[in-house]
Amino acid sequence: MSTQACADCVVRNRAICRALDAESLAEFSRSGRRRRLKAGETLRWQGDEDAPCATVISGAVKLSVVEEDGDERIVGLGLPSDFVGSPFDEASEITTTALTDCEVCLFPRNAFSAALESNRDLETELLKRTMADLKAARMSRSRSAALPARARIAALLLDLKTRGQGCAATVDPDYLELPLTRGEIAQFLDLRIETVSREFGALEEAGLIARQGRRGLRFLDEDGLRGLTEV
């Protein structure tokens, strides 16, 4: 990963690295690598036990926990410019897996942790983001959990639209390619596949969205969706 690559990076000004000047960035980038992942691939750093740290460049990843009984829960999403990973945890219970084909900027946990130590600005930036994420996680948890299934789905769709904004080939701002399957949406929102499916049907029926194929989605009435989440 060269500095040149960083300068060209589509998330250069939104990811944590925006806290770095050209010089620090050059050094920082030496410990990481840009990688492409196929959907379903788990984030690892070759030969490293620890879960790596990464910035998502394109595509989407899921943060998930596998319970003893084998079933998996999605606890968070990583979209372009998001940071994922636990620099201070040698063993993280949270696994990061590509939902779609995607590009990430990957760092071994140790190296990232060292970079934090040697770069104050980076650490401050990460602290700010993490506190913001914590607040968002808390608020969305509370907002979401008590809401009916339909509203939870509406909130997720709006969140995906917002967070996907300003990235990639956003040709049509009202079109969204879902990075999640119905099953994954269910795992994330604590619903069943069947419920998710039914509610998608209901949202379409109500004229709020239009489904295009399995993962294609068109927003027809964004305010209507927002209204559902504000009950």
Next chain:
Amino acid sequence: MSTQACADCVVRNRAICRALDAESLAEFSRSGRRRRLKAGETLRWQGDEDAPCATVISGAVKLSVVEEDGDERIVGLGLPSDFVGSPFDEASEITTTALTDCEVCLFPRNAFSAALESNRDLETELLKRTMADLKAARMSRSRSAALPARARIAALLLDLKTRGQGCAATVDPDYLELPLTRGEIAQFLDLRIETVSREFGALEEAGLIARQGRRGLRFLDEDGLRGLTEV
């Protein structure tokens, strides 16, 4: 708040200030004040618009969000040694309120934010905690939301017991004075008061807990409770 007070502080070795040596601590402590709060009192710093930052010393506080429609949701709890506050947010949507009479070590947001800047170790410690909190929030969200009401309550009781451990006058380790009313538990777990009440009844019926008065609680079968949360 003198250094002496800090040296004697019951959470000295568990709160963020454990990252500080005697000298830094002395300086750090000058910007804060130890305060007592009565139940229901909101955390403020006299004459400061911003929500303050604080370390909880004794008692319990709630982090809550008030929706436009007026109803309140509890999004997190602050127990002894926990840090609360958003040093980087001038306006935080999250309000901190005492659940019980309690003691806190309070800092104006600005001063705390400045202390972070001038003290690298403090910042690192806070980052670690925040990342751990984020992980805990994500995992508990996922674990909790899909679980039936009974299990959610069991999980909360166990969490309160664990986090209350090693503090205060923990004379009897199996006794817990609930810092939350039934209504607050409901707000936190996204249930109704009636459901909480019924499930408490069921837990007692099942011989897992014994209620003593309104807020007193005795753990009779901790493993049994844990079993409920691991479905």
Next chain:
DNA sequence: TCCCGAATTTGACGATCATCAATCCGAACT
């Protein structure tokens, strides 16, 4: 193009929890 398999959709039914309403308890007060 056709076919196959997995993902999705649809349907019927039941359990859990919210809702509405009434009663009960307990702590602080006179």
Next chain:
DNA sequence: AGTTCGGATTGATGATCGTCAAATTCGGGA
């Protein structure tokens, strides 16, 4: 002690969502 008021409990009923089961559609490969 008696009163009183807010919190807590209990009861009856219905809506939402989970469960089980079957049908359907999409998308990739032969």
